[in-house]
Amino acid sequence: MSSEPSRKLTIYDLAKLANTSPSTVSAVLNGTWQRRRISRKLAQHILDLAEREGYSTNMQARALRRDRSGILGMILPLYDNRYFSSIAQIFEAEARRRGIFTIVACTNRDPDQEREAARMMLAYRVEHLICTGATNPDAIADLCRAAGVASLNLDLPGTAAPSVISANREGARRLTDALLDRLEAQQIDATRVLFIGGRVEDHNTRERIEGFRQARESRGLATAPTDVVPCDYAAEKAQAALEAYVEREGRLPAAMFVNSTISLEGIVRWLRLGGHDMNEIIMGCFDWDPLAAAFHPRLIMMRQDVTTMIARLFEWIDTPPADPTQCLEVMPEIVGTPAPRC
Amino acid sequence: MSSEPSRKLTIYDLAKLANTSPSTVSAVLNGTWQRRRISRKLAQHILDLAEREGYSTNMQARALRRDRSGILGMILPLYDNRYFSSIAQIFEAEARRRGIFTIVACTNRDPDQEREAARMMLAYRVEHLICTGATNPDAIADLCRAAGVASLNLDLPGTAAPSVISANREGARRLTDALLDRLEAQQIDATRVLFIGGRVEDHNTRERIEGFRQARESRGLATAPTDVVPCDYAAEKAQAALEAYVEREGRLPAAMFVNSTISLEGIVRWLRLGGHDMNEIIMGCFDWDPLAAAFHPRLIMMRQDVTTMIARLFEWIDTPPADPTQCLEVMPEIVGTPAPRC
DNA sequence: GATGGGTGCGCAATCGGTTGTGCAACTATT
DNA sequence: AATAGTTGCACAACCGATTGCGCACCCATC
Incomplete structure (x- = not known):
């Protein structure tokens, strides 16, 4: 609504506008204000201000400070068949439902591209990396372990991380x-x-x-x-x-x-x-x-059964399996077989 | 190679290991060391060290300081047909070729999801936002303009940002x-x-x-x-x-x-x-x-002709068109029409 | 009137890079 | 030997959030 802001609005700008401190603005905007005993009145005022001025949290700064990016990464061979494209779609939808951001990269069944994509995702500090149909899932699991990031395999199993695959x-x-x-x-x-x-x-x-x-x-x-x-x-x-x-x-x-x-x-x-x-x-x-x-x-x-596979995946994202090399099989469903007639 | 690092390695750690300063390490790792007159010998030493210790740049920190995320965002209706999935794949491949990271989100032809996805991408400070087949491209273009981010339309044209569509x-x-x-x-x-x-x-x-x-x-x-x-x-x-x-x-x-x-x-x-x-x-x-x-x-x-469409898109990413409401049409190709015979 | 507990907020350090600037040490010049 | 220019690096101030801690103020109690 306000005229073209040359620089993006920060909590410091909002603090000035509201005549308060950046730490207060921060607490209000990330929802910890009750714990920090900010008055409801001030909180509301800051929220209104942020809304009106079109404030948007700088996720890079947040991620840096919190040491958590809020990003989930997935590598995928391709998008161009219904199986993989539905994996991408359902994965993304479920993550969105949980307020998590996702990054998906296609790696064309190429081990080098898989490694490169994994490296990039780790550089962006994804919190988990889902490795779908990878030609060499263990190589990626190793990269992840070295970076202290949990990884999971989907569609093709590995020996270095838990896997969800079809039966x-x-x-x-x-x-x-x-x-x-x-x-x-x-x-x-x-x-x-x-x-x-x-x-x-x-x-x-x-x-x-x-x-x-x-x-x-x-x-x-x-x-x-x-x-x-x-x-x-x-x-x-x-x-x-x-x-x-x-x-x-x-x-x-x-x-x-x-x-x-x-x-x-x-x-x-x-x-x-x-x-x-x-x-x-x-x-x-x-x-x-x-x-x-x-x-x-x-x-x-x-x-x-992609829906079930993704559901299992998220269960393991929430609570890692006891056995880190566990492989879970999800039964696929037969379709298009009308009762056999002569 | 080194044993399980409890925390991720930073340039400060590398500086200590190499007996030099963080700023030097930074310059070496981001390739500006010649301009900063770091000796080739020291640069090589730091590079070796980084390689050996498995260092990986924290992109959140870099993005924060540089005020450039190095990320390109795209919103897409769906992945599940060949047209859209090839858009995603070719877009990603071309971006990767240029060393740019991409984030793609499916929004199911739903204006609300489109806005929400755009907001998230802007929070992650994407440098451009490509709006594919959006039901309401102008709403997103407005969000982007308010955030000072360039946006482009693909497949469906808008009036508030340049568009690349099929003829x-x-x-x-x-x-x-x-x-x-x-x-x-x-x-x-x-x-x-x-x-x-x-x-x-x-x-x-x-x-x-x-x-x-x-x-x-x-x-x-x-x-x-x-x-x-x-x-x-x-x-x-x-x-x-x-x-x-x-x-x-x-x-x-x-x-x-x-x-x-x-x-x-x-x-x-x-x-x-x-x-x-x-x-x-x-x-x-x-x-x-x-x-x-x-x-x-x-x-x-x-x-x-998705390849050409994406190519045009990147030309506009490199150098924005003079007319910000320009709409470029790319001719599709007819396939599967063998010479008509009786 | 001193003590104790709660309320409401600000200070300042910190996350991990980037970059303008400064400053020794060395070499070349007059 | 004094001056000037180059080489090679380190200092410190950021970027925009988060968060432990502290402090002023108010009310109630003994």
């Missing part, structure tokens, strides 16, 4: 079961089922492969090495891998376990380009995307 | 042209073409409607009020709106201009549920999604 093995087992149920309902031979996408270096992929194997085994089905193709996540890689499989086998797999929506993109493109109908093949995807669901209603998807 | 009208014209070309090639009557999705309060939607209208008019086609249904972006709204249209008209439109991928989701779902084939109807979408492209190769999409 990948059990989820994969259920997804595979759903695929096999479909095959059975349609009386199709369940031999040629392909697991495609992901990285073997990646804990989640390994667990999902194991779940896939177990689900098949418990129905007496063997899993050949050629049935499992962790060709990385990229759409092009998945596309090429599927092409190679079909060339070798001479025909499409009867069903496919696709390890992410990004791999799904390559698979679908290849099928389309080859003039295939989506319903020629039974598909499951370990990840969820509503657009994909709209285009292909018979696609079975595992939706990871 | 919505011309883009819509081209997309509509592509639809009409397809109709012509397939010798289908071009009367029943539906524009669906978006909000009339929204500048971009209004411009796109105008582009749609102009493209039709230049081919001698009239646009009836019922041909334009800005039913909001949500998938459910689009789904319901399409259903209403079909009920009224007694059949599907021959072609559709879908105003966003989120609306597309509802459209596709409704068509699928109704047992329609995607190729019964010619569709264009003003936004781009690779998964949608994979599922529906004949879908025509406008891909907004």
